[in-house]
Amino acid sequence: MQSLHYNVAIIGAGVAGLTAALVLAKQGLKVAVFDSQGPEKRSFGECVHGNIAPILAKLNLLEQFEQTGHFALQGYQIEWDGAGEYERHLLASPHGTGWILNRSAFDKTLFLQAQQAGAEIFWHARLHHLKLQGEKWDLVIKHDDGTHSSVTANFAIDASGRARVLTRKLGVFEKKADTLIACCSYFQHSAKHSMFAKKAIIQSDQYGWWYLVPFSSSQSSLCYFTDTDLSIPKSADALLEMANTHSALTQYLTACEPDKTTPFKIVPAYSSSLASYFGKRWLALGDAACSYDPLSSYGVTSALGSAFYGASALLKYFNNEPQYLGVYQQLMQARFLDFLEQKDIEYSKVSHYQSAFWQRRKVA
Ligand SMILES: Cc1cc2nc3c(=O)[nH]c(=O)nc-3n(C[C@H](O)[C@H](O)[C@H](O)COP(=O)(O)OP(=O)(O)OC[C@H]3O[C@@H](n4cnc5c(N)ncnc54)[C@H](O)[C@@H]3O)c2cc1C
Incomplete structure (x- = not known):
């Protein structure tokens, strides 16, 4: 068993973990990031609003981001309460239009940086x-080939998303606002679907809602969001069949088939927050600190922002100014509480359906 020492050990090489690693390593800290998956992993979460640009600029990543060729996201085609379709344009929003990310390219940039x-x-x-x-953590890392590494670190970061592997081991209290899950698959389109290339489609139904995002001229991701205890599609074909019962989706799903290179997934999508985002020699970032309902299209921006501000606070901590960790927590919690209010308002707009999914989301 090898033994290694780092200033900071980060669990999770998602958006938050890699961004924090970039900020900390740039300042000369010895940083290790551990991820249970491989670099080829594909993450869901493609739509981001214009408010991602200021944080990318702070990270010196904006120029490269703009050259990567992510699609423009001009708005959403929405059918939210069974009352017909409407468009929500982002141009009129304070930060302007957004982007539909090519997640593989985006995640690879963060990894290389x-x-x-x-x-x-x-x-x-x-x-x-x-x-x-x-004064230090002893960590045991288990590799897929069955071997173990022993690692010591002065500080540990939980950036493992909703899995929260580090903070759960420490017993940190987490509060979940709901039990939302996402049933997701990627699709290949044989005809170019330029007609909806600049829009994401959102459609509510009796037991949840749909999210269809075209992220290249021939590929899209399709997710159905519902609750864990309700009936859920269990394969990409079942997902497609269910989606095709909705006229608003069918028009975009002709001539497409599941992308066989990436498996159908059922993943957690609930909104949640830790009671505390930092403690003795640990810090939580991104979804591990607080996770946003994908309806907000804010998870990726939040992960970047929390990594930037959390890592900056950690640099202050190493400079004997630990109070900045508290400032980081206040900033993140205030934003999350605003989001929870907004989420309740959006869900309570739906009164057309009477299932448990929508009843649970009615504001008393
Ligand atoms: C279906 C769906 C659609 C979404 N759509 C959008 C969207 O349109 N726009 C948007 O902004 N956001 C969206 N989001 C949210 C967005 O994807 C997340 O908020 C964002 O990816 C969070 O990044 P993160 O780095 O905090 O966590 P993650 O991306 O979850 O990364 C966590 C990492 O930790 C690793 N890990 C887990 N367990 C362990 C372990 N035991 N040991 C080591 N490593 C571990 C994982 O492999 C992963 O790489 C969506 C989420 C879902 C589920």
């Missing part, structure tokens, strides 16, 4: 055990 800054990234490596011993 973090690596170039000097962070060490270990794939197929999951957190197995951790213990605070005096």
